[in-house]
Amino acid sequence: MIRQALTLAFALATATLAPAQQTIQPTRPVPVGKAPHMTFQLVKNTPEEKVYAIVFLKGDEILSGLTDFAIANHIGDAHFTGIGAVSGATLAWLDLPRKIYHAIPVTEQVEVLALTGDIATFNNKPVIHMHAVLGKHDGTTVGGHVFELNVNPTVEVFLTANTAPLTKRPDDESGMKLIDPKP
Template sequence: MQSKLLHDNHGQRTFAVILSTGDEVMASLKQFVGQHNITAAQISAIGALSDVMLLYFDWNKKDYMKIPVREQVEVASLLGDVAEADGKPAIHLHIVVGKRDGQAMAGHLGEAHVRPTLEAIITESPAHLRKRHDPESGLALIRTDA
């Protein structure tokens, strides 16, 4: 993983984070935000993956359904945020991947391995976002009053 600070102004930092072949996306990004004490940010990225586990939240079961994609895919869009949950940074990412035949698949990002690169931009927010347990969904959701 390579990174570069692109901008730093009054509590808002912007980083380029470049992942390489074999890097696991969520673990790498969690490591980065932890090392840089980022608790509120937006993340966007493009690149390619050798495999990915998509997650779909089943509202009735209140659990994530796993959708494995075991082939090379292009990352058409990866968007999400970092917010504080239980005093630690929590990353929530959605991803759209394109398969060889042009078919697109989407969902929450579970585990994924980079091949050959994933180019992410992380833009820190000067105000901290916090997640709070939502009893209806069972999920930790961002609350501006938390």
């Protein structure tokens, strides 16, 4: 009887883990054109750097929008921060031995408490590397590598673009693309 109860408890526990264990390939392409309401303003322009205020509105997806922004503005080296709120997200954690990400689905309205990232190029295309910490209604948080953030009502990003481009290189040990600081 105890053995049956333990077997049932184990089966129920592993069944509830299945959706969170969905995997995402690090090379998953970023969809373009999913931030139709995104607007921006250049707020600082010097020979060394440009600073942009980028505003996303309800219905925009941030990773797609930042990728589109970097392509349109020829940005090959930048870092950014942001705050706001989203109606859902796909975050992930890196399973380094397997060289794959495990999805952390967020299916509720949450506050973007911290959004940080950088941009560098790989094969002459901008690559966005972004992490977020999201605050839930009860004050708990969830965080990770960002694969998708669906804006509601707004997210405000301040992006600093530098004039010297940075590139990424493949890292065979991790399976990731890492910034190569060598010119």
